[in-house]
Amino acid sequence: MRSVLGFLAVLLALVSAGQALSCIQCVSPRNPSCDGLSVSCLLDNVCGASYTVTTSDFSVVTGNYMRGCVTKNQCNLQGSISVINNVMNRIGVSCCNTDNCNPSFPTLPAVNTTFNELVCRTCISADSDWCYTKDTVHCTGDENMCLLQTTSITGAVSMNTALRGCATKSLCDLGQQTAENAGQKVDVRFICTSGTAGLYSGLTLSLVAILLTNII
Numbered sequence: 122m123r124s125v126l127g128f129l130a131v132l133l134a135l136v137s138a139g140q141a142l143s144c145i146q147c148v149s150p151r152n153p154s155c156d157g158l159s160v161s162c163l164l165d166n167v168c169g170a171s172y173t174v175t176t177s178d179f180s181v182v183t184g185n186y187m188r189g190c191v192t193k194n195q196c197n198l199q200g201s202i203s204v205i206n207n208v209m210n211r212i213g214v215s216c217c218n219t220d221n222c223n224p225s226f227p228t229l230p231a232v233n234t235t236f237n238e239l240v241c242r243t244c245i246s247a248d249s250d251w252c253y254t255k256d257t258v259h260c261t262g263d264e265n266m267c268l269l270q271t272t273s274i275t276g277a278v279s280m281n282t283a284l285r286g287c288a289t290k291s292l293c294d295l296g297q298q299t300a301e302n303a304g305q306k307v308d309v310r311f312i313c314t315s316g317t318a319g320l321y322s323g324l325t326l327s328l329v330a331i332l333l334t335n336i337i
């Protein structure tokens with residue numbers, strides 16, 4: 122679970138020096154508000170707030186509120202990722218674009234625990250930008266895509282993480298996000314398939330199971 126949250130958190134940690142907006146940067150693991158220092162953003166960034174919540178069925182397991190500089194394509198983002206059955210990680214982002222402005226509280230997508238047709242591979246790696254297992258997760262609600270998300274941090278502190286699971290298209294549309302801050306480079310990629318081809322759909326999985334049964 123740690124890796125999943127860390128992954129979402131990286132979205133907002135994209136701070137860099139420049140001559141553009143200044144934004145308050147802070148993290149609050151529990152309260153939906155926080156105080157912090159003002160930092161200057163990259164030219165095309167705005168001030169943003171993100172709220173990520175992990176729910177198991179309908180009960181909230183953990184939440185995380187962050188403020189900082191964000192790329193404009195993250196503004197108004199609402200999305201979710203599921204790596205484990207019945208555990209959904211939801212994120213909402215809101216923005217404003219004056220110096221040290223206070224973004225409105227982000228809206229999270231609604232929880233929908235109804236299964237859709239999609240089944241995705243699932244895995245988590247805390248030390249590699251690749252993972253693959255035979256395990257699967259059944260997708261629910263608007264999570265219509267199978268996601269491979271990789272995070273690569275290089276610099277004085279280096280770290281790679283990867284995960285696979287179900288995701289909303291809104292997260293897939295983020296594509297690649299990179300940022301640099303104090304010599305640390307962060308590279309986050311969202312690689313998705315719609316699950317209609319190859320090994321991802323439930324139908325194909327059961328066909329493979331039947332094939333294997335016959336061979337054995």
Ligand SMILES: *[C@@H]1O[C@H](CO)[C@@H](O)[C@H](O)[C@H]1NC(C)=O
Nearest residue numbers: 233234235236237261262263
């Ligand atoms: C919940 O998800 C299911 C499966 O994708 C969908 O058919 C249904 O319309 C969704 N319900 C709501 C209230 O969005």
